[in-house]
Amino acid sequence: MDKLRGMGLKLTPQRIAIMQYLEGNTGHPAADDIYKALVQQYPTMSMATVYNTLEVLKNRGHLRELTVDPQKKRFDPNVQPHNHLICVACKKIVDVHSAIKVLFPPEEQGGFEIVGHHIEFYGRCASCKKN
Amino acid sequence: MDKLRGMGLKLTPQRIAIMQYLEGNTGHPAADDIYKALVQQYPTMSMATVYNTLEVLKNRGHLRELTVDPQKKRFDPNVQPHNHLICVACKKIVDVHSAIKVLFPPEEQGGFEIVGHHIEFYGRCASCKKN
DNA sequence: ATTAATGCAAACACTTTGCAATGGA
DNA sequence: TCCATTGCAAAGTGTTTGCATTAAT
Numbered sequence: 001m002d003k004l005r006g007m008g009l010k011l012t013p014q015r016i017a018i019m020q021y022l023e024g025n026t027g028h029p030a031a032d033d034i035y036k037a038l039v040q041q042y043p044t045m046s047m048a049t050v051y052n053t054l055e056v057l058k059n060r061g062h063l064r065e066l067t068v069d070p071q072k073k074r075f076d077p078n079v080q081p082h083n084h085l086i087c088v089a090c091k092k093i094v095d096v097h098s099a100i101k102v103l104f105p106p107e108e109q110g111g112f113e114i115v116g117h118h119i120e121f122y123g124r125c126a127s128c129k130k131n
Numbered sequence: 132m133d134k135l136r137g138m139g140l141k142l143t144p145q146r147i148a149i150m151q152y153l154e155g156n157t158g159h160p161a162a163d164d165i166y167k168a169l170v171q172q173y174p175t176m177s178m179a180t181v182y183n184t185l186e187v188l189k190n191r192g193h194l195r196e197l198t199v200d201p202q203k204k205r206f207d208p209n210v211q212p213h214n215h216l217i218c219v220a221c222k223k224i225v226d227v228h229s230a231i232k233v234l235f236p237p238e239e240q241g242g243f244e245i246v247g248h249h250i251e252f253y254g255r256c257a258s259c260k261k262n
Numbered sequence: 263a264t265t266a267a268t269g270c271a272a273a274c275a276c277t278t279t280g281c282a283a284t285g286g287a
Numbered sequence: 288t289c290c291a292t293t294g295c296a297a298a299g300t301g302t303t304t305g306c307a308t309t310a311a312t
Contacts (some may be wrong), residue, residue: 162276182278
């Protein structure tokens with residue numbers, strides 16, 4: 001929670017609320033999810049502040065921007081390398097905690113110097129399988 | 132090129148041009164890349180027609196919509212399962228042709244029935260490494 | 263006191279839609 | 288002829304920006 005302290009950053013009530021909302025949140029919220037969740041309690045909350053804070057957190061490495069949703073950016077407070085399961089029916093995005101081995105022969109890497117990777121698994125979640 | 136024939140679909144000059152532009156294109160163009168490339172030769176080409184045609188091709192399984200770019204949708208005429216290398220410097224997206232083994236223990240799959248996956252490799256391409 | 267952050271409104275970028283006109287089949 | 292498609296313009300959705308005000312340090 002004191003991730004924002006230091007370097008001239010100010011700890012405003014809005015930022016604290018956004019950080020608390022994100023802390024441990026595994027729902028991969030978009031900016032407007034955050035706004036809607038907090039505007040009741042903080043009536044002056046604005047989208048500009050949400051985006052501003054997300055940008056700050058992202059730049060400081062406390063937040064990862066996901067590109068899994070074609071409609072909008074989603075944010076993941078878990079910055080440890082991990083992968084995602086995406087339900088093709090209900091669009092739910094679930095973290096994959098297990099470390100998955102990826103065997104990618106270096107001679108196939110097209111001259112790239114690879115620094116990381118991200119796997120999207122597509123499927124049907126347990127509750128969508130039942131319907 | 133006669134992928135569109137049948138089922139009441141009409142083969143208009145605009146659609147033919149878009150399909151020809153996409154055929155074998157490995158640059159993962161966005162809608163406006165396609166529009167800009169074709170509007171010179173087809174002055175009446177419109178974004179609506181580009182989006183319309185992309186939608187038709189996507190629904191018929193001749194095109195894949197990529198979610199790798201946070202700014203806009205990109206399209207890939209290669210619908211065979213494959214992965215992508217993304218240069219973190221120049222944002223270039225390159226196909227990975229080799230089949231990559233992914234070891235994902237079923238007991239870790241959170242009850243999902245997995246139907247496919249897509250890997251984004253992040254790195255620096257050969258020419259960006261040199262700068 | 264200083265200066266970063268807020269939040270409104272406006273601008274922006276990308277995508278979708280309504281609908282009259284067009285033109286393949 | 289018939290009806291899918293075109294293409295303009297307008298609207299919709301998500302994101303960013305300008306700037307005067309506010310408030311954390």
